[in-house]
Amino acid sequence: MEDIIFVLKKLFWKTKGYLANLLYGFPAKDLKIIGITGTNGKTTTCFFIDSIFQAANFKTARMTTVDYHLNDTPKVNPVHLTTFGPMQLQKFLSQAKEKKIDWIILELSSHGLAQDRTYGIELYVGLITYALREHIDFHKTVESYLGSKAKILSMIKENGFAVLNRDDKNYDYFKSYVRNSLSSFGILRGDVRAERIEYKKHGASFLLITPQGNIRINLALPGRFNVYNALAAAAIALGLGLDIEKIREGLEKMKFVPGRMEEIKVVGQPFRLIVDYVHTPDALALVLEELRQETEGKIIVVFGMPGERDPINRPLMGQTADNRADIVIITDENPRSETSESIIDQIASGMQRKNENRDLFKIVDRRQAIKKAISLAEPGDIVLIAGKGPENYMEFKDKTISWDDRLVSRQLLKKYFNL
Numbered sequence: 001m002e003d004i005i006f007v008l009k010k011l012f013w014k015t016k017g018y019l020a021n022l023l024y025g026f027p028a029k030d031l032k033i034i035g036i037t038g039t040n041g042k043t044t045t046c047f048f049i050d051s052i053f054q055a056a057n058f059k060t061a062r063m064t065t066v067d068y069h070l071n072d073t074p075k076v077n078p079v080h081l082t083t084f085g086p087m088q089l090q091k092f093l094s095q096a097k098e099k100k101i102d103w104i105i106l107e108l109s110s111h112g113l114a115q116d117r118t119y120g121i122e123l124y125v126g127l128i129t130y131a132l133r134e135h136i137d138f139h140k141t142v143e144s145y146l147g148s149k150a151k152i153l154s155m156i157k158e159n160g161f162a163v164l165n166r167d168d169k170n171y172d173y174f175k176s177y178v179r180n181s182l183s184s185f186g187i188l189r190g191d192v193r194a195e196r197i198e199y200k201k202h203g204a205s206f207l208l209i210t211p212q213g214n215i216r217i218n219l220a221l222p223g224r225f226n227v228y229n230a231l232a233a234a235a236i237a238l239g240l241g242l243d244i245e246k247i248r249e250g251l252e253k254m255k256f257v258p259g260r261m262e263e264i265k266v267v268g269q270p271f272r273l274i275v276d277y278v279h280t281p282d283a284l285a286l287v288l289e290e291l292r293q294e295t296e297g298k299i300i301v302v303f304g305m306p307g308e309r310d311p312i313n314r315p316l317m318g319q320t321a322d323n324r325a326d327i328v329i330i331t332d333e334n335p336r337s338e339t340s341e342s343i344i345d346q347i348a349s350g351m352q353r354k355n356e357n358r359d360l361f362k363i364v365d366r367r368q369a370i371k372k373a374i375s376l377a378e379p380g381d382i383v384l385i386a387g388k389g390p391e392n393y394m395e396f397k398d399k400t401i402s403w404d405d406r407l408v409s410r411q412l413l414k415k416y417f418n419l
Contacts, residue, residue, distance in 0.1 A: 083112025277389025
């Protein structure tokens with residue numbers, strides 16, 4: 001029965017996609033579009049690509065989980081979906097065509113690809129950042145999830161090209177789907193690589209190695225994962241023939257991405273507080289390992305897991321936090337129809353090293369959880385508020401409320417420091 005429902009839903013999306021294309025005149029056929037998918041790094045890579053193209057004086061349009069723009073001021077993504085529905089997506093592309101946009105950068109989710117929301121779209125470039133286990137509640141198997149990601153490679157025009165992460169363990173799998181020319185990137189291997197990497201508190205520096213020459217890059221965004229994101233963007237720009245100096249300029253111009261390792265500051269604050277969208281065990285491990293290198297103090301992490309989503313990841317998230325953070329505070333994160341307490345207990349079931357009410361706290365109310373983290377932080381510590389990033393809502397069984405981790409954290413910091 002579930003298989004039949006999935007097929008019917010897919011048929012619904014494809015039909016809706018076809019109708020949307022008819023309504024707006026199949027705008028994608030006249031546009032140059034870059035599509036980005038992957039488990040993590042999609043949004044930041046979109047921002048990097050956009051910044052490079054703007055440095056090269058192209059008119060750009062961008063659609064991501066966070067926001068969208070048409071060569072103008074970015075607007076908040078209103079639909080709470082990484083990939084817009086067919087009608088919104090085709091309308092967006094039609095407007096880009098009217099504005100004579102040079103390049104369109106689309107963040108594409110596995111859900112959007114599997115459901116054919118992208119029907120009628122051909123890509124000039126298709127990129128997969130990397131793939132880890134995610135969204136098994138929807139895709140049912142890892143193989144199905146990877147297959148949805150690989151679909152982006154079938155969307156590339158004959159004269160376009162694919163870009164893959166050479167360090168990704170699924171590289172060979174994705175490569176088997178490539179029908180066009182292929183460019184790769186990576187720290188360990190790839191056509192475009194990073195060498196002599198220096199990780200800093202507020203950024204990273206590396207030597208960009210390319211077939212067109214080498215150049216030193218100084219990123220304002222920290223962490224190994226952002227080096228990968230920058231390499232992916234550089235591989236695309238190089239494949240399109242952009243000047244390496246413009247690539248450097250665009251990468252270095254990017255100062256932050258909303259809700260991605262976004263640091264929240266107030267006057268007199270003696271510890272760091274960071275809000276990030278990280279919401280999978282592997283991604284949380286990467287972030288916590290990066291932060292561990294940046295402090296000799298404690299790492300305090302606040303996070304939850306969403307209701308009606310992959311429950312297998314819950315104890316794995318708990319285990320990851322247990323092994324890599326000093327203090328763990330588990331709280332609400334879009335519980336939807338499930339009870340907050342049951343989700344929190346499932347997360348905590350993966351933890352063995354922490355003792356409740358000493359270095360493990362279960363606090364349902366997310367505001368109170370963030371408040372507790374701030375009260376426990378000492379000079380030199382890092383507080384990580386994980387999971388929601390730039391989201392501006394919280395979903396419960398019977399309501400959806402306005403919520404922004406960044407706004408709430410700033411309010412609580414000001415109150416704590418009497419500002």
